[in-house]
Amino acid sequence: MAAAASNVSEKTRKFEKVCEILDQYGHDSSKLIPILQAVQEEYRYLPEEVLNFVATSLALPPARVFGVATFFAHFTLQPKGKHIFRLCDGTACHVRGSIPIYDALRKKVGLAAGKATTDDLMFTVETVSCLGACGLAPAVVLNDEVHGLMTPDSACALVDEILTKEAQA
Amino acid sequence: MENTVLIDGLSVPINGERNLLELCRKAGIEIPTFCYHSDLSVYGACRLCLVDIEGMGIQTSCTTAPRAGMVVKTATEEIREMRRITVELLLANHDYNCPTCSKSATCKLQALARRLGVSEVRFKSTQPTQPIDRSAPSIERNPNRCVLCGDCVRACAEIQGIGAIDFAYRGANSAVLPAFGKDLNDVECVHCGKCAAVCPTGALVPRSEVEDVWKVIDNPEKVVVAQIAPAVRVAIGECFGKAPGTVATGQIAAAMRRIGFDKIFDSSFTADMTVLEESEEFMARKAKGENLPIMTSCCPAWVKFTEQYFPELLPNLSSCKSPQQMFGSVAKKILPEMLKVKPENLVVVAVMPCTAKKFEARRPEFKTEAGPDVDFVLTTQELARMIEEKGLAFDKLEPESLDMPLGFKTGAGVIFGATGGVSEAVLRYAAEKLGGPRGQEVEFREMRGQEGVREAEITVNGTTLKMAIAHGLGNARKLAEKIRDGKAQYDIVEVMACPGGCVGGAGQPISTEQYVAATRAKGLYDADRTMQLHASQDNHKLAECYKEHFGDKVGGHEAHEYLHTEYQSRRRMTQHGFDISSAEDDSDKLTVKVCVGTNCYLKGSQDILRRMAHHVQESGLQDRVQVAATFCFEKCGTSPNASVNGELIEACSFEKIKAALDAALAAAK
Numbered sequence: 001m002a003a004a005a006s007n008v009s010e011k012t013r014k015f016e017k018v019c020e021i022l023d024q025y026g027h028d029s030s031k032l033i034p035i036l037q038a039v040q041e042e043y044r045y046l047p048e049e050v051l052n053f054v055a056t057s058l059a060l061p062p063a064r065v066f067g068v069a070t071f072f073a074h075f076t077l078q079p080k081g082k083h084i085f086r087l088c089d090g091t092a093c094h095v096r097g098s099i100p101i102y103d104a105l106r107k108k109v110g111l112a113a114g115k116a117t118t119d120d121l122m123f124t125v126e127t128v129s130c131l132g133a134c135g136l137a138p139a140v141v142l143n144d145e146v147h148g149l150m151t152p153d154s155a156c157a158l159v160d161e162i163l164t165k166e167a168q169a
Numbered sequence: 170m171e172n173t174v175l176i177d178g179l180s181v182p183i184n185g186e187r188n189l190l191e192l193c194r195k196a197g198i199e200i201p202t203f204c205y206h207s208d209l210s211v212y213g214a215c216r217l218c219l220v221d222i223e224g225m226g227i228q229t230s231c232t233t234a235p236r237a238g239m240v241v242k243t244a245t246e247e248i249r250e251m252r253r254i255t256v257e258l259l260l261a262n263h264d265y266n267c268p269t270c271s272k273s274a275t276c277k278l279q280a281l282a283r284r285l286g287v288s289e290v291r292f293k294s295t296q297p298t299q300p301i302d303r304s305a306p307s308i309e310r311n312p313n314r315c316v317l318c319g320d321c322v323r324a325c326a327e328i329q330g331i332g333a334i335d336f337a338y339r340g341a342n343s344a345v346l347p348a349f350g351k352d353l354n355d356v357e358c359v360h361c362g363k364c365a366a367v368c369p370t371g372a373l374v375p376r377s378e379v380e381d382v383w384k385v386i387d388n389p390e391k392v393v394v395a396q397i398a399p400a401v402r403v404a405i406g407e408c409f410g411k412a413p414g415t416v417a418t419g420q421i422a423a424a425m426r427r428i429g430f431d432k433i434f435d436s437s438f439t440a441d442m443t444v445l446e447e448s449e450e451f452m453a454r455k456a457k458g459e460n461l462p463i464m465t466s467c468c469p470a471w472v473k474f475t476e477q478y479f480p481e482l483l484p485n486l487s488s489c490k491s492p493q494q495m496f497g498s499v500a501k502k503i504l505p506e507m508l509k510v511k512p513e514n515l516v517v518v519a520v521m522p523c524t525a526k527k528f529e530a531r532r533p534e535f536k537t538e539a540g541p542d543v544d545f546v547l548t549t550q551e552l553a554r555m556i557e558e559k560g561l562a563f564d565k566l567e568p569e570s571l572d573m574p575l576g577f578k579t580g581a582g583v584i585f586g587a588t589g590g591v592s593e594a595v596l597r598y599a600a601e602k603l604g605g606p607r608g609q610e611v612e613f614r615e616m617r618g619q620e621g622v623r624e625a626e627i628t629v630n631g632t633t634l635k636m637a638i639a640h641g642l643g644n645a646r647k648l649a650e651k652i653r654d655g656k657a658q659y660d661i662v663e664v665m666a667c668p669g670g671c672v673g674g675a676g677q678p679i680s681t682e683q684y685v686a687a688t689r690a691k692g693l694y695d696a697d698r699t700m701q702l703h704a705s706q707d708n709h710k711l712a713e714c715y716k717e718h719f720g721d722k723v724g725g726h727e728a729h730e731y732l733h734t735e736y737q738s739r740r741r742m743t744q745h746g747f748d749i750s751s752a753e754d755d756s757d758k759l760t761v762k763v764c765v766g767t768n769c770y771l772k773g774s775q776d777i778l779r780r781m782a783h784h785v786q787e788s789g790l791q792d793r794v795q796v797a798a799t800f801c802f803e804k805c806g807t808s809p810n811a812s813v814n815g816e817l818i819e820a821c822s823f824e825k826i827k828a829a830l831d832a833a834l835a836a837a838k
Contacts (some may be wrong), residue, residue: 012782015798021773048349052742052800055348056767057775061332062348062742063356070337 017042021047021055032068035162045076075161081117081124083162085142085155090130092137097151101138102127106151107154108159122166123159174239183237186205187211187229190218201281203369204318205231208668208683209327215318216255217281219248245340252285261292263370264313270371272277275316277369278316295341304352306531307376307524309358315372317343321364325387328668330643331474333358344688345372348742355739357477361470361642361666362524362675374678375524375816378545379555385516386429388563393509393518395425396496396575398673399440400522400586401549403692407678408553409563413685414692419568421520424556426569430776432508434575436519437582439495440594441713444468444705446732448598449724451661458743460484460654462637465591467491467527470666472736474642477623480738480768480805485662488733493519493526494535497542498731500575503718518545520552522586522674525666534734538698548676577710579696581779588640588670589616589623592663593615596627596634597704604630611703617694619669622648624659635659641668740766740801758795759833761785761826762812769809777809780823793837794830 019152021038025031035054040046046069055062069075085105089098102125109123115125133139136148171182181196188211193200193330213232218229223240227248230241242248260282267273281287304309312701319336322345326332333356337346347356358557363374385391395417422433441740451463466472466487475482490498497517505512519526529535530543547555556563570576581597584590594618600611615625621644625636637659645664651657667673669686670712672693697703705711720727763769763778782796802810807819813829 012786012796015782016779019779049798049800051349053765053798056765056770057801059767061326061357063332063335063337063346066346066348066350067335067337071339073339155257 012022014042018053022054028059029060030059032060032065033072036065036069040075045079048077051077079121081122083122083143084126085122085140085158086126086128086131088129088131088133088137088139088141089127090134090136090137092130093139094135096137098127098138101140101152101155104111105155105159108156172237174235174237174241176241177243181837183235188237188240189220189228189233189239192235193220193230193241193243200230200243200286200737202231202282203277204314204320206320206323206367206681208772209320209323209367212323214317215316217252218596219251221248222227232643248400249285249659254475255286256282256285256287257290258292259316260287260290261297262294263316264298264311270314271374271377272368272371276371296684299344302352303376304354305358305360305376306354306364306527307395308353308358308365309374311374311378312344312346313370313372314370315345316370317345318369319345320367320369321345321373324363328641328643329359329361329363329666330646331357331359334364341562351742355743358527359470359473359477359642359666360528363667365524366675366677366679367681375548376527377551377554378527378547379551380560381665382451382518382545382547382555385518390514391516392431392508392514393516394434394500394504394508395430395518395520396434396436396439396493396500397421397571398436398493398519398521398523398526398586398588399693400674400677400689401520401552403586403672403689403696403745404522405549405553405679406521406563407680407685408550413680413688414511414690416692416696417563418571418696420563420566421552422571423476423566423569424559424561425552427539427561427566428555428559432504432519432572432575434496435499435571435578435582436492436496436521437573437578437585439499440492440582440585440709441578441705441708441711442495442499442732443489443492443585443592444598445711445723446589447487448595448602450487450489451595452599452602453724455660462635462662463487464662465664466736467585467591468665468671469523470525471642471645471664473525473528473739474645474666475649476739477737477741478646478767479653480655480808482649483736483738483806485652486736488735489733490535490732491526491529492582493521493529493543493546494734495732496575497530497535499536499714499718501539501542501634502731503714507514512539515654516544517542519543519551520547522549522677523667524548524675526676534547534736549674550676550678553678568714569575569621574710574714578703579705579708581703581705582708584693584697586671587617587693588665588668589618589638589663590606590670590693591665592638592661594705595661596636597633598706600627600629601704601706602693603632617690621668634661636661636662636663640665640670640673642666701819725809732799738801738805740803742800758793759814759830759837760797760812761830762796762797762799763821763826764800764802764808764810765798766805768805769801772809774809774811775824777811777821777823781826784827790834793834 025035051065052062055065087098087102109118116126131139138150140147140150149152175184176196186192190200201217205213211231213229219227221227221242227589287307300313322335334345334347337344365375385393402416402418403414406417425433425733500517503748526670527546530546535542581594593613596613599613621641623638625632673686674687715721763774765774785794785796802809811818811821811826813833
C-alpha cells in the first residue's frame, strides 16, 4: 500500500516503514541483523514493542531477538539524543586526552551520573573504540561528521553551535 | 591403518562416535565438561574438554571429529593447568555459598573443582550481585550462580522448541535472560523445568515448597493428605542409593507417615479416573466425528504450550483435568466428610516428578472460593529432602501400604508416568468398550518406546484407532503442526513435555544419563505386571466413588462439574501494545486496537492495521481516534482480532472495524 500521505502521523509512518523493512527482507529470520539495523535507522533506537513485533513476524523467540540486539554495541534499546557525540577512546585518542574532552562534554550538556542521554533527548555522549582516525587524535564524531584534533573547548563550542541552531529552528 | 585413535597410549576403535569426547568416554576417561550434553547440540563453550592432539595442538574434544591414526593425550600438565584456571575463573564470579544452595549435592561446578584440584580462588568477583528471579511458581533463577554454559538455552530451544531464555549482552556482561530481561513468569516459559534439569549449578532450580508443607504438618488443626504421582515411586530411591526404576511405594508411605502426613493416597487412583472420563469423552467424539484427534491434557506444560502456540487445537484437548487436579477436586469434595474434618482444615499436597505441576495447581481454573484444590506441590527431590531433614533412613524403612480408598489403583493408573502410558491405559479401557475380548492380554506394547514421535494403528473388533505419541515439546510441535495443517489424521494424540514422559520430569532426582528415564519407565511397567488389576474399569474403589459421589455415571453431570475444565488461548508475554497513530496517549479519544500477535499476524492483521491508520488520517479523524497495534486478546482461535473502544471484534476485517468505528463515532456525537 502506498504510504506517505502528508497527513499520516510520524508513528504510523514509522510502523509502515518497519513493515516495509520486514517485507523487503522477505521475513527471513536469518536477516535479523540488517532488519534491526534498518529499524534502528527509523526509531534511533530499538523499542521493546517493536522488537517484539519483529520477533513475531520472523517467527523467532523474542529472547533471541533481544539477545542479538544487546550483543552488538551498534544497537541500543534506549532512546538516543537528537545529536550524538561519539568520542574515540582508542589508544591514540586516549593518550592524547580523550577523557578530559568526554568529561567536559558531559558537563556542558548537563548529563547526570550513569546517563548517556540528556533528559530532553537532545544530546547523547558516548565513547567508542578506535575509529581508525588516529592521525586526527583525539577525534570526535558528531552525527556522522568527524572532527579531529579536538580539545575540551573546541568540543564545547560544537555544543554551543547546535544550541544556537536549535534556538533558531 | 586401523580405524583407531590412540588415547593416552590406548588404542580405541572408532565406531560411529560423533566426536573425540564420546570416544574418550568410551575408553573410560571421564573428560570434564559443563556444556556438553549428548542430547543437545555441540557448543564448545566451557573449554574444559581440552585434549592435546598430535599435529593439531590443544583442541576441544567435543568439537573434534575422531580420525583414524589420531594420537591424543587427555591430561597433560598444560591441560590440567588450563582446566584448573578455567574453573577458578568461573568460581571467581560465582556465588559460592555452597552449603545453602539446593544444588549443592549435585552441583557439577563443585564436583569439577574438587576433581580438578582447584584449591584456591585467587581472583575477586567483578560482578555486582544480581537479583534472584522468584516470579515463577515452578523455577527459581539465580543469575549469580550462572556459569554461562548455555545448557538451559539449548534445552529450552532444542528439546522443547520454545526459547524462553537466551544469551543477552556481551563479554563480561553476558547473561542468560528471558526476553527484555523480564521475569520468567512474564514470558512464554511453560514451566517444564528442563532448564533446571540440565543446569550444572544452582542458577536454575525447582522452586521449593518444603517449608510451607512443614508448616501445615506442624499445625495440629490441619489434616494433611498426600497424593503420590506414579513416576515418583520409581525415582525417589535414587536419592538414597537405589538403582533407577526401583519401586519404593511402600517406603514412601512409611516415610510420609513418619513425617506427619495424615493420609497417603495415590494419584494413580485419579489417573484411573482420568482414563474413564477421557475414554468416554473420546468415544463420544468418535461417534460424532468431531474434535478429533482428542489430545491428552495431563501434562500442564503441554497445555500451556497449546494455549500459546496452537489455539486452533484447543478444542482438541481433552476437557479432563489432569490426575493431580482430579485428585484435588475429589479430595476436597469427599474427604471432609470421610475424615471428619472441616473443609478449610483439609490440606492437599501433591508429590510430583514435575515443576509445571506447581504452576498447574495455581491456575485460576483449579481454585474454588475455598482455595486451591491442590494446596502444595512437592517434587520428588523435595520429598527426598524432607525425608533427609526428618532424619529417616529411607532404605531401612519397613514398607507400608497406602490409605484407602484413594490409594487404590490398577496398573493402568501406574503406567501413566511413562511416555505412551496414558495411551495404553486408554486403550485398555476403550478396547473393552469397543467389544474386544475381555480378560485377554491387555498390554499394548506398540505404545511403548523412546522415539520422539510414535504412531500406531490398533484394530479392536473391526474399529481401527490411529494413535500418535510425542514426548519433548519440540517433537510435539512438529506433530501439532501436521495435525493443524491437516497433513495427518489421528484419533488419539498423547503428549508429554519431558523426554521419556513424567519419569523424566524436572522434579526427579538429577540425572543426565539418557538411559535413566527409560529404566524408570521399566519400573512402572514392571509394577503394572505384578498388580492384580490392569484396566481402570476394574478399579472397584473407583466404581464405589462414582456411585457414592458422582451420580454413578462416568462423564455424567456431576463428573463434568468436578472433573473437567476448559482451556483458552493465552498470550506469550506480558506486554503492552504500541500506539502507531497519534502523537501521545489520549484517553479522550476512541481507540482502535488491532492485534499483531502471531496468529492474527499470519491472518493479515498487519494490513488491516495499516489500512485503519490511513483511514483515520485520510478522514481527518486523528483528533478523535487513535489506532494502536497490540499483542494478543487471547482469542487466537478467532483471529484476526481487533477492538474498538474496548469492544472485541473477532474474525475481523477492515470493513468490520470501520463499521464498528463509525457506529462508535456516531454514538459519541
